Amino acid sequence: MSTLIERQPGDRQSIAIETTDAAHYAATRRRLSAPQRRALADSGFAPTAGSVALLNDPAGKLVRVLVGVDAHDPLAALAALPGSLPEAHHYHLAAEGVLDDPLQAALGWALGAYQFNRYRQPRRAPARLAVSAADLRQLTPLVQATAQVRDLVNTPTEDMGPAQLAAAVKQTGKPYKAKLREWVGDELLKANFPTIHAVGRASHRAPRLIELSWGRNSDPRLVVIGKGVCFDTGGLNLKGGDGMRNMKKDMGGAAHAIALAGLIMQAKLRVRLTLLIPAVENAVAGNALRPGDVVTTRAGHTVEIDNTDAEGRLVLCDALAYAAEQKPSLIVDFATLTGAARVALGPDLPALFGNDEALTAGVLAAANAVGDPLWPLPLWRPYRRMLDSAVADFTNSGPSRHAGAITAALYLERFVPDGMPWLHLDTYAWNDSDRPGRPRGGEAMGLRAIFAFLRQRFQP
Numbered sequence: 448m449s450t451l452i453e454r455q456p457g458d459r460q461s462i463a464i465e466t467t468d469a470a471h472y473a474a475t476r477r478r479l480s481a482p483q484r485r486a487l488a489d490s491g492f493a494p495t496a497g498s499v500a501l502l503n504d505p506a507g508k509l510v511r512v513l514v515g516v517d518a519h520d521p522l523a524a525l526a527a528l529p530g531s532l533p534e535a536h537h538y539h540l541a542a543e544g545v546l547d548d549p550l551q552a553a554l555g556w557a558l559g560a561y562q563f564n565r566y567r568q569p570r571r572a573p574a575r576l577a578v579s580a581a582d583l584r585q586l587t588p589l590v591q592a593t594a595q596v597r598d599l600v601n602t603p604t605e606d607m608g609p610a611q612l613a614a615a616v617k618q619t620g621k622p623y624k625a626k627l628r629e630w631v632g633d634e635l636l637k638a639n640f641p642t643i644h645a646v647g648r649a650s651h652r653a654p655r656l657i658e659l660s661w662g663r664n665s666d667p668r669l670v671v672i673g674k675g676v677c678f679d680t681g682g683l684n685l686k687g688g689d690g691m692r693n694m695k696k697d698m699g700g701a702a703h704a705i706a707l708a709g710l711i712m713q714a715k716l717r718v719r720l721t722l723l724i725p726a727v728e729n730a731v732a733g734n735a736l737r738p739g740d741v742v743t744t745r746a747g748h749t750v751e752i753d754n755t756d757a758e759g760r761l762v763l764c765d766a767l768a769y770a771a772e773q774k775p776s777l778i779v780d781f782a783t784l785t786g787a788a789r790v791a792l793g794p795d796l797p798a799l800f801g802n803d804e805a806l807t808a809g810v811l812a813a814a815n816a817v818g819d820p821l822w823p824l825p826l827w828r829p830y831r832r833m834l835d836s837a838v839a840d841f842t843n844s845g846p847s848r849h850a851g852a853i854t855a856a857l858y859l860e861r862f863v864p865d866g867m868p869w870l871h872l873d874t875y876a877w878n879d880s881d882r883p884g885r886p887r888g889g890e891a892m893g894l895r896a897i898f899a900f901l902r903q904r905f906q907p
Contacts, residue, residue: 450560454577466544521551526559526884529573537575557590559884592706593891599702600889604678609726623712625661642761647727649735659722668775669718673704674782675726682755699876700781716905725762749839757844767862787851788873797874800856814896
């Protein structure tokens with residue numbers, strides 16, 4: 448059952464949710480009956496973010512819900528309510544509230560209703576919010592795409608390996624008659640994707656490159672790439688227990704790219720879309736990639752392996768080189784690439800890199816408009832020296848702990864030709880704790896921002 452429903456004209460069963468804050472609380476109280484004001488005072492309600500009061504009529508029937516909010520954070524305003532309000536009713540947002548963006552509040556409600564129930568029964572059914580038909584049409588694809596990212600990331604690797612990731616791509620493209628192509632195992636070597644093969648060859652599950660194609664050849668070509676490392680042990684540079692615990696999420700970039708492709712196709716954007724998912728498991732075995740090995744990439748660059756735990760950029764570089772061969776008008780990649788980005792920006796802010804200032808500015812404006820924040824970091828090219836190698840063209844990582852997110856992006860940039868527009872998102876794809884609308888586990892970060900930008904750029 449969807450947590451967002453269409454509000455019908457004349458619906459008298461829907462219960463109004465009124466939002467308030469300290470600045471407007473006096474006016475809110477004046478709209479209530481005397482018994483409701485007394486009940487509100489007895490409950491200890493204060494107009495602070497997250498506070499809730501259920502108001503009844505004289506017969507004891509629930510007729511109104513009062514919610515304290517931070518008017519500057521509409522996405523969080525209603526996010527806790529689907530799991531706390533009585534599910535026997537459905538609700539709507541009262542016009543008298545203090546939020547300037549009710550659409551964002553409704554989105555927050557839907558995101559707050561999410562539960563990952565593949566391995567257990569739902570705690571309870573979420574309460575439902577009634578919205579206009581137009582709002583429902585606009586919100587439903589975004590809610591479904593976010594849920595898809597969360598579901599893919601939350602699924603353990605045993606059930607979300609490279610083959611299952613390919614199945615998710617196929618399922619996403621099926622309604623739109625998209626074409627699917629795969630290179631699996633040693634086919635990667637024959638087709639000249641050596642770094643994808645090198646990273647994934649030690650797993651009992653074969654590495655692969657998944658390609659989805661959709662759209663008209665006459666439209667501008669857009670390539671979306673997602674890092675699909677289904678589990679990252681670190682390889683021979685083995686992670687410790689804490690660092691390995693949540694590495695099922697290392698395919699979070701792929702989850703974002705798949706969901707974005709679904710949004711693009713559903714919206715019928717005027718693009719010739721190519722989705723590329725290099726899907727591997729970075730495992731340990733006798734044939735695992737070693738520190739000190741040199742790999743020749745698809746683009747012809749030789750790369751010395753400094754650290755086998757810097758594997759994401761290796762699988763992405765072959766995909767980027769292949770993308771560039773298609774001469775697209777734009778390349779976008781998503782990756783859970785570096786811990787350095789999290790140290791710099793924390794868990795909520797994906798790092799955004801771009802090789803064109805106007806392009807980056809457009810993405811940031813779109814991100815701000817839809818409340819899906821990104822933060823720009825520079826492609827500071829003097830830092831390329833940190834990836835110098837004594838035996839190859841460059842290394843995949845370096846000895847310095849400085850500027851790790853930037854040097855990773857600079858590594859990727861070497862595989863994008865000069866003048867070809869490119870965006871790179873270093874995203875966490877994970878919530879460390881439960882917050883309203885942000886349940887612990889997989890998370891879509893930057894998805895709505897990039898889709899809003901693409902929708903402006905490639906309108907149907």
